[in-house]
Amino acid sequence: MTTAYSAPSAPQEHGGEHDKHNLTGFIIFLCSESVIFLAFFSGYALLKTSALDWLPAGVEGLEWHMPLINSIVLVSSSGTIYLAERAKAKGSLWGFRGFWLLTMALGAYFLYGQAIEWSGLDFGFTSGTFGGTFYLLTGFHGLHVATGVGLMTLMLIKSFIPGNYEGGEQGVQATSLFWHFVDVIWIILFLLIYVWQRS
Amino acid sequence: MTLATFPADEPKPSWTRYFSFNTDAKVIGIQYIVLAFFFFLIGGLLAMIIRGELITPEADLVDRTVYNGIYTMHGTVMLFLFIFPVLNGLNNLLIPTMIGAPDMAFPRLNAVAFWLVAIFGVLLMASFFVPGGPAYSGWWSYPPVSIQNPLGHLFSGQGMWLTAVALSGLSSIMGAVNFVTTIIRMRAPGMGFFRMPVFCWTALAAQSLQLIGLPSLTGGAIMLLFDLVAGTTFYDPAGGGDPVLYQHFFWFYSHPAVYVIILPVFGIFSELFPVYSRKPLFGYVYVALASFIIVGLGLIVWVHHMFPSGVAQWMRNLFMFTTMLIAVPTGVKVFAWLGTLWRGKIRLTTPMLFCLGGLFNFVFAGITGVMLATVPIDLHVSNTYFVVGHFHYVIYGAAVMGIFAAIYHWFPKFIGRMPYEGLGKLHFLLTFIGANLNFLPMHPAGLMGMPRRVSSYDPEFAFWNVLASLGAFLLGVSIIPFLLNMISAWVRGPKAPHNPWNAIGLEWLLPSPPAEDNFGEHVPVVISRPYGYGLGKPLVENQEAIEQVLTAADLQEASR
The missing domain is CATH 1.20.210.10 (Cytochrome c oxidase-like, subunit I domain)
Structure with missing residues (x-):
């Protein structure tokens, strides 16, 4: 059985709409994700300010020179990812790939530097709340950097599929947004852990 | 001009879809x-x-x-x-x-x-x-x-x-x-x-709370898991940790979680009272906006769960104040519902009964809630059955009853068959009496000092506990007519027309049950506010034409 009626609505566009949902959803997710970091940061501050002996026995403090170099690397990668996006907007796919790859390399270098730093430390995850919060914060952030590099790899591969990056593509935008997010988190983390050493 | 077909000429989908991805x-x-x-x-x-x-x-x-x-x-x-x-x-x-x-x-x-x-x-x-x-x-x-x-x-x-x-x-x-x-x-x-519709407002508010609050619990739980399995000491005082820190993480989410539960129920009340009173929702804009005031305040009250946990006195005072402030937007909603009911043509259907019962219980829970927000009373009754009684009134008395109302109200729409009124009213009666008999005696027992989470207690509390237990068993029985109703209505209930309650809303301009993509490409254009009961204004463009098609389809379906 079939009955018909005239539907008055204007024809709706569906194609480009859906991609915008993706970006909206991703931004909402990032806002939510930032609250986990907020929880960890405030927990860190609370434990640190209320601790009687913040540093475990035999630990003098954190060496900050190498982490500073690492920070500069990560912050500058935010610039290169911006350049990559601009190249893409101008239609230069190879320029995009170049800067994108550079960003990935800087991210990978950051992770490498982090691993070197971790292996040279004379305290562990269970060395009181100092060790616990240090590894928790840097580890959780490192996990995000690794996720970011993974996402970028995915986007790089997708750029080789013909026609993929002609307009309406939100993956690159989302990845870049995520990368800036990871970057901002690191700056706060660096200030909290390496700059604010005295409790 | 585009044409839509109602109902779609598709084979009836198989029941196995409920067990698949x-x-x-x-x-x-x-x-x-x-x-x-x-x-x-x-x-x-x-x-x-x-x-x-x-x-x-x-x-x-x-x-x-x-x-x-x-x-x-x-x-x-x-x-x-x-x-x-x-x-x-x-x-x-x-x-x-x-x-x-x-x-x-x-x-x-x-x-x-x-x-x-x-x-x-x-x-x-x-x-x-x-x-x-x-x-x-x-x-x-x-x-x-x-x-x-x-x-x-x-x-x-x-x-x-x-x-x-x-x-x-x-x-x-x-x-x-x-x-x-x-x-x-x-x-x-x-x-x-x-x-x-207000249900969407409250859902938006509740889900925003999830997004802001939940990561805090997740973060706290990650640290708890490390303490449990990896030997860290985030919460262990022996290693410099602080157990109260976990309480902050936990309640920063778990208090807003109460609003995540109750806000959609406010939405259900706001949808159903106008339908069964045949009047527009009183103060629609204020009811909608109050949801977001509840979100804002709901995020800054969590310490009232920790008054006995050794928090500073200024924090107790501050959080007592914000907690009491929440009664204001909530009160706005309660009075808006009462204003909706006022001199309306009230129909006491099963969903309406559940809404009225839920509202009654909610007001009671709100009163004990303001009592609990007061620091001296909270310190006295913290960890007693008074608290247990309070939150069961909120969650069972108000939220679960609101959910039952929603299920009876929208069952015809999404299942396509009518639930039975008699069984529904029996379900309501047993639930309402059972819930009050179960949770009301917890208040005097708690005021007398009966602690929660104990399996044995002083015999002086025995009377109230016997009452509460009888109420609980009655609640256990109350679920039988509900299940009977749902199962038999789903299997062989009378076919539901597209709008059995004469309700206004986009979902009632769809056949029962709706096609998989709802309106598909033919989404009606909304031209007025929801809840236009008794105003005679159409909700969407070409409403009459759409209604005619749906009614014709209903008649054809009924004659089969």
Whole structure:
């Protein structure tokens, strides 16, 4: 059985709409994700300010020179990812790939530097709340950097599929947004852990 | 000019879709609700054991350690496996149909979020069978109790509990991202925010709270898990940690979680009172906006759960003030509903009865809530049955009754058959009497000093406990007419017309049950505010034509 009626609505566009949902959803997710970091940061501050002996026995403090170099690397990668996006907007796919790859390399270098730093430390995850919060914060952030590099790899591969990056593509935008997010988190983390050493 | 066909000429979809990875929001909604009621029965069974134990002052029914596991799991199952899933089920059914969207913004994510619930439900049930039994530290899982692992097994009940709660958090965040994106981006043409049904407003508010609050619990639970299995000392004073820190993380989410539960129920009340009073919702704009005032205030009241935990006096005063302030936007809503009922043509159908009962219980719970916000009273009754009585009035008395109202109201729409009124009214009567008989006596017992989470107590509390237990068993019985009603109506209930309650709303301009993509490409253009009862203004363009087609389809269906 079939009955018909005239539907008055204007024809709706569906194609480009859906991609915008993706970006909206991703931004909402990032806002939510930032609250986990907020929880960890405030927990860190609370434990640190209320601790009687913040540093475990035999630990003098954190060496900050190498982490500073690492920070500069990560912050500058935010610039290169911006350049990559601009190249893409101008239609230069190879320029995009170049800067994108550079960003990935800087991210990978950051992770490498982090691993070197971790292996040279004379305290562990269970060395009181100092060790616990240090590894928790840097580890959780490192996990995000690794996720970011993974996402970028995915986007790089997708750029080789013909026609993929002609307009309406939100993956690159989302990845870049995520990368800036990871970057901002690191700056706060660096200030909290390496700059604010005295409790 | 475009043409739409109602109902679609498709073969009747097979029932097996309810057991598959289906991406249709209406299927997922029903999956959520059915799964939630399965766990409702399990949580209810645990409650029956608790009340069976407490009907006598001695600890004679179950072992004391088993009792600890039972009340922990009762709370966990009811919150994470019943009430959140059932509300997400309603969101899935109602949000897309109410705003005229074909589906959710991210259908696959939606399905993943549902199946995660099933997975962590199995995990939580499995924890009954591991050595040492399930988690026993209460649903708060406060350290230091929750970071003990006396048997040393990797798969301890507490560890599994934490994993399950983390998965629940993941699923809720997926759901929240999906619901918020859908409401923001997929509304029908002409439906600005101030033409949106209040249920969508409250869902948006509740899901925003999930997004802001839940990560705090996730962060806190990650640290608790490390304390439990990796030997860190975040919450262990022996290693410089602070157990109160966990309480902050926990309540920063778990207090707003109450609003996540009750806000959609406010939405249900706001939808149903106008339908069954035949009047527009009184103060629509204020009811809608009050939801977001509740969100804002709800995020800054959490310390009222920690008044006895040694927090500073200025914090107690501050959080007492903000907690009492929440009564204002809530009161706005209550008076708006009363204003809606005032001199309306009230029809006492099953959904309406549940709404009225729920509103009654909610007002009672609100009064004890303001009492509890007062620091001296809170210090006196903290950790007593007064608190247990209070939150059961909120969650069972108001929220669950509101959910029952929603189920009876929208059952015809999404199942396509009518539930039976007689069984429904019996269900209401048993629920209302049972809930009050169960939870009211908890208040005097608590004021007299009966602590919660005990399996034996002073005989002076016996009278109130006998009453409460009888009420609980009555509630247990009340679920029988409900299940009978749902199952028999689903199987052989009378076919539902497209709008059996004469309600106004986009979802009532769809056939019952709606096609898979709802309006598809033919989304009506909304031209007025919702709840135009008695005003004679159409909700959408060409409303008469749409109604005619739907009524003709109803008649054809009925004559078959």
